[in-house]
Amino acid sequence: MSNRRSSRQSSSTAPRISDDQMIDLVTKLRQILPEIGQRRRSDKVSASKVLQETCNYIRNLNREVDNLSERLSQLLESVDEDSPEAAVIRSLFM
């Protein structure tokens, strides 16, 4: 089984990533995730699990932003009717 490094199936043409670099990045990622895994001993959590949690977390955040934007759009619609309230809000923000 030959490792043909010159072939580019997926277009990642960057140089091979070192293990240390990978561990470093995954550690940083794990620090961001809001999980119980942060409190455990840092050696025991595998990179695969970290990546899985990252994907789930990003999907959750996206969903939350979508819900919030729907709610905001509804609120913006309702605020339009009362002009003194809209003026107050605008003055507060600016």
Added chain:
Amino acid sequence: MASLISDTEPPTTSTTTDLVRRKKKRSSVSSAASSRTSAASVSCESHTRWRSEKQQRIYSAKLIQALQQVRLNNSSAEATSSPTAQKRGRAVREAADRALAVSARGRTLWSRAILANRIKLKFRKQKRPRATTAIPVTTTVVSSSNRSRKRRVSVLRLNKKSIPSVNRKVRVLGRLVPGCGKQSVPVILEEATDYIQALEMQVRAMNSLAQLLSSYGSAPPPI
């Protein structure tokens, strides 16, 4: 302002992040090390950047401007078409994402991809079928046991990185982060860390804005 994280060399009185970056670059020796420290410095910087009050205020101001523009567009377009609630929510989401990408000041891939998306929608849709056909093939090889393995392994083991599950998950992650579908592994991980923090800040800002608006909707404003 927010203090820098202590895993950088402790700067004494520096308040800007440029000093930290310069110190890190001076200590690096080889080119690989320099790329690593520059990546590390960007991610260290991002830890503080998206969590600072100042950044949140900047983003909130931009968000409000963007939302007012959305509202103007909606009010002008309502006579002609009837925008559904979903379309309005989608417009708000896009405006919020654009404001977020602008706050990133163009230093990250995902922010540039979001801003470029408005212009290049057609190109992106053409490229997508190519990306999605590659991925199911790898997963079927890994999951299937007998039949097609002999034929397909010889084709797919060309790139050593396509087999391990970690790299597969990195690819999935790359598709979630805008603009990182075809990047290398370290780039995807780095972009993901920044993107997650930016999204968290976006959630916080939109949450407080929604609370503010809903409280004004229910009760008369205090003078």
